[in-house]
Amino acid sequence: MNKNGWIIYNGNLPGNKFLDYAEMIQQAAAAKSIETTIYKNNELLSLLTKDQLDLLEPYKKELPDFVVFADKDIYLARQLELLGVRVFNSAKAIDTSDDKIATYQYLAANQLPIPKTIIAPKIFYKGNVDPSLLQQVIEKLGQPLIIKEAFGSFGEQVYLLENMEEIIMKIKEIQGKPYLFQEFIPSSFGMDLRLQVVGDRVVAAMARKNTNDFRANVTAGGTMNTYTPSKAESDLAIAAVKAIQADFAGVDLLVGKNNSRLVCEVNSNAHIRNLLDCTGINAADYIIDYIMEVLL
Known part of the structure; x- marks a missing residue:
């Protein structure tokens, strides 16, 4: 047909x-x-x-x-x-993936390992920063900590903040936008794993490293190397994609304590050119095969 x-x-x-x-x-x-x-x-x-x-x-x-x-x-x-x-x-999968807060909610609902996360309350105008709220956040997550805007790409709206002063300055800067607080994972500083999932399989993977930035994104200066994921890593990435009900996505895993893995991001529109350049594997071929399987 x-x-x-x-x-x-x-x-x-x-x-x-x-x-x-x-x-x-x-x-x-x-x-x-x-x-x-x-x-x-x-x-x-x-x-x-x-x-x-x-x-x-x-x-x-x-x-x-x-x-x-x-x-x-x-x-x-x-x-x-x-x-x-x-x-x-689907529209729903793209919508969830685009919103980091929604993504973490679905990952947590499916009992998948993620960095400890606190959602910032929604506000409609800029004002003073609530010190009692920040105290609760710091007691739970420690310092330094991460602030992530709900919407952003290429790691550009992710901030590593060392102390209370930096946290308050960043909150004042982004107030009015949805964002979250997240524990910093020092064992994954400048390092993550990108696994490309299509359907029920991981078709390619790479390790990304950045010696000059806590973010491993290639656009932030990271380098890429071919990576062979373990079955546990592959199963985790596939489960993360299913949690947001996507057909295919790029999943970023962090390296946690005791060499554990945490889901950092699920990107329903992950670019696949870098993956091809790094691994020689064209995820587009797998995506088309998957679409034909679904349709037929």
Whole structure:
């Protein structure tokens, strides 16, 4: 049975990293004789009326069999789902993955190991920092500690804070945004493991190290090496992806006490170019195979 798909990426971001991901998926599909079209999200406008839930012309008559959604525009993803299109990953999975607080809630609900985390109360205007709240946080998590904004990419909204003064300054800076407090894992300073999960398997993995920053992200200066995960590491990564109900995702694991593993992040739109460059394994091939298995 012939299938055709769309690959959607964000058309309003600088650089070509997101287009590159879309093109990798398209090339993998073409190798299996599957026709795909790449669209920017801002080319596909959703229409809502009393009598209509659709896309504007000319796309409304050309809906695909599936969509690979390489974006965070969950409203467009949901619109396509409501129109009956199977979207990989789903709007719900993307929404959960994009929100670090929601991700940790689902991981904890599934009893998966994560750094000890406290959610900052939601506020609607900037004001004084509650000292009693901070005292509770520090008593539970210790110092230094991590503050993470709920929304952010490439480790850019993650902060390592050494003392009360730094914590208060950062809170004043980001007040009004959702964020969390998290224990610092010194045994994983500048080091993590990235496992790419597709369906029920880990298809590739790499170890990332950064000698100049607590974050191991390559964009923060980290280096990559091929890594062979243990069965326990693979099982943990797969369980994390299932916890947020994703079809595929990149899972970052931290190295905890006694060489244990903790889930740091589940990225439903993990870029796979670095993984290919590091390991020689193209996750796009596995993603296309998985999509065809699901559809057929």
